[in-house]
Amino acid sequence: MTRVITVANQKGGVGKTTTSVNMAAALARQDKKVLVVDLDPQGNASTALGAEHTSGTTSSYEVLIGEAAPVDAMQPNPENGNLFCIPATIDLAGAEIELVSMVRREYRLHDALREGFLAEHGFDYVFIDCPPSLGLLTINAMTAVDEVLIPIQCEYYALEGVGQLLGNIGMIRQHLNHNLHISAVLLTMYDARTRLASEVAGEVRGQFGEVVMKNVIPRSVKVSEAPGYGQTVIDYDPASRGAMAYFDAARELDGRGDYQPHASTGPIGVSPEVAAQLDGAYGEPGTGADATEGEE
Numbered sequence: 661m662t663r664v665i666t667v668a669n670q671k672g673g674v675g676k677t678t679t680s681v682n683m684a685a686a687l688a689r690q691d692k693k694v695l696v697v698d699l700d701p702q703g704n705a706s707t708a709l710g711a712e713h714t715s716g717t718t719s720s721y722e723v724l725i726g727e728a729a730p731v732d733a734m735q736p737n738p739e740n741g742n743l744f745c746i747p748a749t750i751d752l753a754g755a756e757i758e759l760v761s762m763v764r765r766e767y768r769l770h771d772a773l774r775e776g777f778l779a780e781h782g783f784d785y786v787f788i789d790c791p792p793s794l795g796l797l798t799i800n801a802m803t804a805v806d807e808v809l810i811p812i813q814c815e816y817y818a819l820e821g822v823g824q825l826l827g828n829i830g831m832i833r834q835h836l837n838h839n840l841h842i843s844a845v846l847l848t849m850y851d852a853r854t855r856l857a858s859e860v861a862g863e864v865r866g867q868f869g870e871v872v873m874k875n876v877i878p879r880s881v882k883v884s885e886a887p888g889y890g891q892t893v894i895d896y897d898p899a900s901r902g903a904m905a906y907f908d909a910a911r912e913l914d915g916r917g918d919y920q921p922h923a924s925t926g927p928i929g930v931s932p933e934v935a936a937q938l939d940g941a942y943g944e945p946g947t948g949a950d951a952t953e954g955e956e
């Protein structure tokens with residue numbers, strides 16, 4: 661089974677792209693077959709993965725408007741044979757508008773990936789890197805997956821806009837994709853020397869509970885330098901703190917699997933253990949409530 665994960669947060673500069681490409685590269689180094697779909701017209705993920713993405717290159721734009729199949733847009737990563745990228749070009753900037761009048765406009769990416777492509781290629785992971793908005797591109801990313809990973813930058817106003825993102829995920833869950841849920845929150849650009857970072861981390865853990873990953877990504881110059889060389893930090897400097905942190909986070913994401921939501925957590929995922937505790941606390945019709953009474 662392929663885990664397909666959308667990396668979203670409508671704030672820019674929080675580490676969506678950095679997380680998409682480095683989680684992908686780390687998992688590829690751990691012998692997983694991984695695809696990154698770049699859905700941001702800026703094409704930063706494509707740059708970091710060394711994918712050609714000048715205007716006119718067959719890209720996620722052609723896939724969305726139905727002019728190309730995903731397999732024709734997919735490029736192998738120069739550094740790692742397990743890693744692939746469907747790049748984004750500036751042509752994608754027009755897609756938000758062009759999509760409006762298309763049939764199944766919210767499901768274009770879903771249809772392209774799910775009508776044979778994913779089944780044929782045997783990916784272990786697909787990461788979809790979103791633009792910093794909640795428009796049709798992001799909606800297409802949200803209907804194509806079950807899992808959402810939200811990177812949160814450990815800075816002032818970290819949770820600003822997250823309420824709106826949760827509301828949107830809830831709405832998409834209700835109307836367009838019942839399986840959509842937050843399966844991971846990753847704290848990024850964590851500066852252990854500051855009180856602010858630990859305060860933000862505490863606040864985020866308070867709001868999202870254990871869906872927040874135990875590993876955090878430190879602020880590290882190597883991480884920000886790597887894209888300048890058309891590389892992920894995993895390839896640019898695998899021994900650096902930033903690369904190690906992404907290796908650990910990737911192992912955690914892989915090891916713990918998908919966190920499923922619970923009736924009492926809205927779209928926010930919890931581990932099976934926590935879901936069982938919640939069932940105890942809230943009482944599941946027919947089983948939980950009786951079982952709890954019996955135990956006491």
Ligand SMILES: Nc1ncnc2c1ncn2[C@@H]1O[C@H](COP(=O)(O)OP(=O)(O)O)[C@@H](O)[C@H]1O
Nearest residue numbers: 672673674675676677678849878879880883884
């Ligand atoms: N852990 C980190 N340490 C240092 N710089 C980082 C780190 N993560 C991201 N950055 C830098 O912060 C900027 C924004 O990150 P990016 O992943 O592009 O965010 P987004 O995709 O959410 O807009 C980029 O210049 C990136 O290189």
Ligand SMILES: [Mg+2]
Nearest residue numbers: 676677700704
């Ligand atoms: Mg980005």
